[in-house]
Amino acid sequence: MMRTRPLKVALLGCGVVGSEVARIMTTHADDLAARIGAPVELAGVAVRRPDKVRGGIPAELITTDATALVKRGDIDVAIEVIGGIEPARTLITTAFEHGASVVSANKALLAQGGQALHAAAERHGQDLYYEAAVAGAIPLIRPLRESLAGDKINRVMGIVNGTTNFILDKMDTSGAGYSEALDEATALGYAEADPTADVEGFDAAAKAAILAGIAFHTRVRLDDVYREGMTEVTSADFVSAARMGCTIKLLAICERAADGESVTARVHPAMIPLSHPLASVREAYNAVFVEAEAAGRLMFYGPGAGGSPTASAVLGDLVAVCRNKLNEATGPGESAYSRLPVSSMGDVVTRYHISLDVADKPGVLAQVATVFAEHGVSIDTVRQTGKDGEASLVVVTHRAPDAALSGTVEALRKLDTVRGVASIMRVEGE
Incomplete structure (x- = not known):
C-alpha cells in the first residue's frame, strides 16, 4: 500500500549534479x-547564490541557510552534493542529529572522515x-557492501577517473x-x-581509500593511499608499451x-596488457575489475562522472534509504572488523619497465645488470638501441618489491655510464 504522507528531502547543493537530482525527482x-x-517531496534546496536561475525549482524552496x-x-533524507570537507561534514552530522538519513556524493570527505560519519549515523x-x-x-559500492558481502575480495583494480x-x-x-x-x-569539458x-591522482586516491575500506572490511584513510600522478607519462612510454603488447592507464x-595479513592501496600510471579488460576502456569511461575468492573476476563499466550519471547513483541511494525509512530500519553501515594494517608502497610486489639513457660502450649492460642483481631484482628482458655514443636501454623485470626497485634506481643514477633514468613504469594486470 502507498503511504500518503510524503518523505521529505533536503537537497544541499544545486550545481550540475544537484540540479539534475532535482529535475529527476520532479x-x-x-x-x-x-x-x-x-x-x-523536495522540501528545501540549500544554495550559495540564491539569485541564480534554477529552472523547475520553486523559488520558495531555495535557501542559503x-x-x-x-x-x-x-x-x-538529506542529499549532500556540495563537495569538499566543510561545511559538508558539519551539515551531514547535523542532519543525523535531527533525524535525517544522508545520501552523499562526497568522495573527499568520505575518504578523509568516513569513520566519524559512519559512527554518527x-x-x-x-x-x-x-x-x-x-x-x-x-x-559498485552496493555490490561490494551487499552482493559480495559473503565472499572474500582479494583485489580491486580500476580506472576511476574519466579525465x-x-x-x-x-x-x-x-x-x-x-x-x-x-x-x-x-x-x-572533461578537465577542470x-x-x-x-x-x-588525488581524486582517484580518495576513491581508492573508499573501495579498499569496503572491500577488505578495514579502515583505510586517504593518507594510507600511495599516489603518483600521470603528468610525466610521454608518447615514448606508449611506444614502449605497444612493443610489449600493452597500453597505459592510471x-x-x-x-x-599474499599472506592475507595486510592490505595496500595505491594510485599510479601502469602498463597493462591489451588482453586485459581494462585496456579497452576508452574516452572518459570508468571501469573497475574485482577479484573475489568465490565469485571470481567481475568487471563494472560505465560513465564515471557527469550530472546525469552521478544523479542516477544519488537517486538509487535515495530510493534505498527511503525504503529503509518506511520499514523503520537501516542498511549496512561501516564494516571494519578486520582491522588489517595498511602496508607501505615498498611492500608492493609487481613488475617494472625501466628506460635508461646510457653511454653506448662495452660493459654498460653488465654494470646495469649487476646493480639489479645486487638489489634482488631479477631481469626478464632487455632491449638496447644506440647511435653516436648514446644509447637507450629498456629493462623489464620479474616481480619484485617496490622498495627493491627504488633502491635499484637510486644506485643506477649513481653510475657514470647512466646519463639518466628516462622512465619508470609498473606493469600490472598480468
Whole structure:
C-alpha cells in the first residue's frame, strides 16, 4: 500500500549534479513513489547564490541557510552534493542529529572522515549511503557492501577517473603529447580549469581509500593511499608499451597481501596488457575489475562522472534509504572488523619497465645488470638501441618489491655510464 504522507528531502547543493537530482525527482515523481512505497517531496534546496536561475525549482524552496534546513526536524533524507570537507561534514552530522538519513556524493570527505560519519549515523540510527562517490553511475559500492558481502575480495583494480583516462586514451590512439591531450580534454569539458586533482591522482586516491575500506572490511584513510600522478607519462612510454603488447592507464589498485595479513592501496600510471579488460576502456569511461575468492573476476563499466550519471547513483541511494525509512530500519553501515594494517608502497610486489639513457660502450649492460642483481631484482628482458655514443636501454623485470626497485634506481643514477633514468613504469594486470 502507498503511504500518503510524503518523505521529505533536503537537497544541499544545486550545481550540475544537484540540479539534475532535482529535475529527476520532479519529472519522475510518480515512478519514484511507486518504487519507494511513498511519495518523496523536495522540501528545501540549500544554495550559495540564491539569485541564480534554477529552472523547475520553486523559488520558495531555495535557501542559503543549509544549517536551518537540516535542523527542521521534519526532513527524512538529506542529499549532500556540495563537495569538499566543510561545511559538508558539519551539515551531514547535523542532519543525523535531527533525524535525517544522508545520501552523499562526497568522495573527499568520505575518504578523509568516513569513520566519524559512519559512527554518527549509527549513533543516531540513520543511514549513510554514497554510491555516487565512486565511479558515477556504475553500481559498485552496493555490490561490494551487499552482493559480495559473503565472499572474500582479494583485489580491486580500476580506472576511476574519466579525465585521466580520456587524456591517456588520446595519447595512445592519436600519438598526442600530454599537454595536447589535456587541452582537448579541457575544451570538451572533461578537465577542470585546474586539473590537478585529476592528473595528480588525488581524486582517484580518495576513491581508492573508499573501495579498499569496503572491500577488505578495514579502515583505510586517504593518507594510507600511495599516489603518483600521470603528468610525466610521454608518447615514448606508449611506444614502449605497444612493443610489449600493452597500453597505459592510471589505475587505482587495492589488494590483500599474499599472506592475507595486510592490505595496500595505491594510485599510479601502469602498463597493462591489451588482453586485459581494462585496456579497452576508452574516452572518459570508468571501469573497475574485482577479484573475489568465490565469485571470481567481475568487471563494472560505465560513465564515471557527469550530472546525469552521478544523479542516477544519488537517486538509487535515495530510493534505498527511503525504503529503509518506511520499514523503520537501516542498511549496512561501516564494516571494519578486520582491522588489517595498511602496508607501505615498498611492500608492493609487481613488475617494472625501466628506460635508461646510457653511454653506448662495452660493459654498460653488465654494470646495469649487476646493480639489479645486487638489489634482488631479477631481469626478464632487455632491449638496447644506440647511435653516436648514446644509447637507450629498456629493462623489464620479474616481480619484485617496490622498495627493491627504488633502491635499484637510486644506485643506477649513481653510475657514470647512466646519463639518466628516462622512465619508470609498473606493469600490472598480468
